[in-house]
Amino acid sequence: MNEYVDYIIVGSGPAGSVIARRLSEQTSNSICVLEAGQNDNNFFIRVPVGFVKTLYSGKFTWNYQTEPAQATNNRIIAMPQGRVVGGSSSVNGLVYSRGQREDFDDWEKLGNSGWGYADVLSYFKRSERRVGECDPDFRGLTGELPITNPDWSSPLCEAFIRGCEEFGIPRNADYNGAEQLGTGYFQRYIYQNKRVNCSDAFLRPALKSGRVQLKTNATVSEILFEGRRAIGVKYLRNGQTHTLYANREVILSAGAVNSPKILQLSGVGPHELLAGHGIEVKHALAGVGANFRDHYTVRSISRAKSALTLNELSKGWRLGREIVRWFAGKPSILGLSPSMVHVFWKTRFSPQRGDVQILFTPASYKPGSNYVLDDMPGMSTGARQQRPESSGYVHIQSKDPLQAPLIQPNFLEHELDQRTLVEALKLARQLMTTTAMAPYLVNELQPGKDVHRDDEWLDYARQKGTTGYHMVGTCKMGRQDDPMAVVDAQLRVHGMENLRIADASIMPQVPSANTLAASLMIGEKAADMISAQ
Numbered sequence: 001m002n003e004y005v006d007y008i009i010v011g012s013g014p015a016g017s018v019i020a021r022r023l024s025e026q027t028s029n030s031i032c033v034l035e036a037g038q039n040d041n042n043f044f045i046r047v048p049v050g051f052v053k054t055l056y057s058g059k060f061t062w063n064y065q066t067e068p069a070q071a072t073n074n075r076i077i078a079m080p081q082g083r084v085v086g087g088s089s090s091v092n093g094l095v096y097s098r099g100q101r102e103d104f105d106d107w108e109k110l111g112n113s114g115w116g117y118a119d120v121l122s123y124f125k126r127s128e129r130r131v132g133e134c135d136p137d138f139r140g141l142t143g144e145l146p147i148t149n150p151d152w153s154s155p156l157c158e159a160f161i162r163g164c165e166e167f168g169i170p171r172n173a174d175y176n177g178a179e180q181l182g183t184g185y186f187q188r189y190i191y192q193n194k195r196v197n198c199s200d201a202f203l204r205p206a207l208k209s210g211r212v213q214l215k216t217n218a219t220v221s222e223i224l225f226e227g228r229r230a231i232g233v234k235y236l237r238n239g240q241t242h243t244l245y246a247n248r249e250v251i252l253s254a255g256a257v258n259s260p261k262i263l264q265l266s267g268v269g270p271h272e273l274l275a276g277h278g279i280e281v282k283h284a285l286a287g288v289g290a291n292f293r294d295h296y297t298v299r300s301i302s303r304a305k306s307a308l309t310l311n312e313l314s315k316g317w318r319l320g321r322e323i324v325r326w327f328a329g330k331p332s333i334l335g336l337s338p339s340m341v342h343v344f345w346k347t348r349f350s351p352q353r354g355d356v357q358i359l360f361t362p363a364s365y366k367p368g369s370n371y372v373l374d375d376m377p378g379m380s381t382g383a384r385q386q387r388p389e390s391s392g393y394v395h396i397q398s399k400d401p402l403q404a405p406l407i408q409p410n411f412l413e414h415e416l417d418q419r420t421l422v423e424a425l426k427l428a429r430q431l432m433t434t435t436a437m438a439p440y441l442v443n444e445l446q447p448g449k450d451v452h453r454d455d456e457w458l459d460y461a462r463q464k465g466t467t468g469y470h471m472v473g474t475c476k477m478g479r480q481d482d483p484m485a486v487v488d489a490q491l492r493v494h495g496m497e498n499l500r501i502a503d504a505s506i507m508p509q510v511p512s513a514n515t516l517a518a519s520l521m522i523g524e525k526a527a528d529m530i531s532a533q
């Protein structure tokens with residue numbers, strides 16, 4: 001017997017979760033969310049520092065990696081993405097950061113009517129419950145996702161912030177408010193010491209409506225079409241292929257790697273790529289999988305003194321004390337996001353508008369390890385360019401839905417990206433060597449005193465940089481006359497019917513921020529467009 005629902009949502013990440021929630025509130029339709037990963041009821045998902053266990057364990061992630069590229073010394077870079085209920089919101093760095101007004105005004109200028117800052121602001125506000133100082137003109141107070149300030153700090157964070165002020169970068173009480181530029185603490189989706197992922201906030205409550213069902217371990221392998229109209233999907237579960245039909249729409253929210261992959265497997269994508277893999281081309285769309293963007297990030301490490309860093313606090317009896325504190329609901333290092341302090345600032349390449357983000361944390365990881373804290377007292381900065389010009393692609397490698405796609409980000413390919421990142425790295429060093437930091441700094445260990453000239457910094461960046469985990473852009477939104485656009489401003493796939501994409505893949509450009517907040521906003525806006533149909 002054929003199985004039907006009104007809406008099929010592929011993926012339970014931030015966008016998929018919030019769409020399910022809003023459709024369950026706004027309509028009486030039946031909704032099925034298909035999620036390739038397992039349930040999110042693991043203890044290490046709830047403990048904020050648990051990401052060190054979940055991110056590379058292989059249980060909760062797609063363990064993707066890049067193709068080598070000359071600009072990054074032919075290295076293969078790990079690119080894990082959440083594969084679990086909640087998507088990457090279950091394994092990510094917990095930072096809530098929306099971006100700049102201009103990011104969204106630019107999207108609108110590219111021909112995406114209704115996506116300017118004035119239009120999207122209400123959607124950012126709708127999902128959040130800001131706990132802490134804020135201007136309600138910009139911040140939501142009654143949404144489902146709590147956004148808090150950290151309740152634990154260190155003299156090192158305070159000194160770093162004071163050093164920024166000394167340098168001329170103002171303290172900004174709310175970088176998600178009227179102005180992003182400045183320094184301060186990152187806001188996080190951590191409440192009462194626990195990660196609140198998008199399933200906690202949106203999907204799980206929606207399941208209670210009875211109109212939303214969630215199927216886990218269900219990997220969508222193909223969208224089914226009747227002519228140009230999407231009518232359902234095929235999915236793999238427990239070694240069997242199943243079919244599910246949609247009376248109304250199929251909505252892809254599988255993220256920036258998997259949404260283009262599913263489209264390509266279904267015959268919608270670049271003609272040559274599909275034909276090369278023997279896939280019948282249902283609709284040639286050159287932009288599917290193109291325009292891949294991310295925030296290439298480079299860390300520097302210094303040895304600290306005169307204050308405890310997370311490196312010492314996470315070992316021996318001190319760790320025991322922190323665990324007790326976490327269970328007692330008291331401020332604890334277990335309740336921290338991996339990056340604590342932000343700096344949004346501008347370089348000489350963008351004098352009017354912030355173009356770099358610096359991260360600071362009173363901790364350092366062992367070189368070459370996946371988030372294993374160092375034995376010595378350490379602190380680190382990360383430097384990234386906010387709006388890189390370099391772009392890459394995601395391409396299937398075969399017809400096999402279980403084979404990982406080929407990911408080529410082309411990090412640092414564009415000269416502006418190289419030069420801006422070098423400026424960001426130099427700025428990060430300056431901020432570590434302020435008068436305020438002097439009592440706490442022993443010396444810089446990485447890259448160290450031999451790196452000074454721009455070409456030396458660039459070499460370092462090529463050797464050490466890694467993903468910022470902010471993959472976007474691979475099904476970009478744009479006008480019909482843009483040959484690389486995949487969806488229109490209503491998020492409908494160009495040339496197809498009853499098929500939308502709503503997730504990080506539709507962003508035409510990467511916002512000047514970490515990308516969860518914008519992915520949620522896309523889901524919120526998509527839900528309104530779908531229910532208004």
Ligand SMILES: Cc1cc2nc3c(=O)[nH]c(=O)nc-3n(C[C@H](O)[C@H](O)[C@H](O)COP(=O)(O)OP(=O)(O)OC[C@H]3O[C@@H](n4cnc5c(N)ncnc54)[C@H](O)[C@@H]3O)c2cc1C
Nearest residue numbers: 011013015036087088092093094095220255503504514516
């Ligand atoms: C390690 C890491 C750290 C990050 N840190 C931050 C941060 O601190 N702050 C921030 O703002 N952003 C951060 N991000 C980015 C942010 O999490 C993402 O931008 C956001 O989650 C994207 O949401 P999405 O809805 O597009 O899809 P995703 O979160 O990618 O979710 C997509 C879901 O679809 C499922 N899926 C995929 N393919 C299929 C299929 N074939 N069938 C069924 N289901 C499928 C996936 O398993 C997944 O659950 C981080 C990301 C990672 C990976």
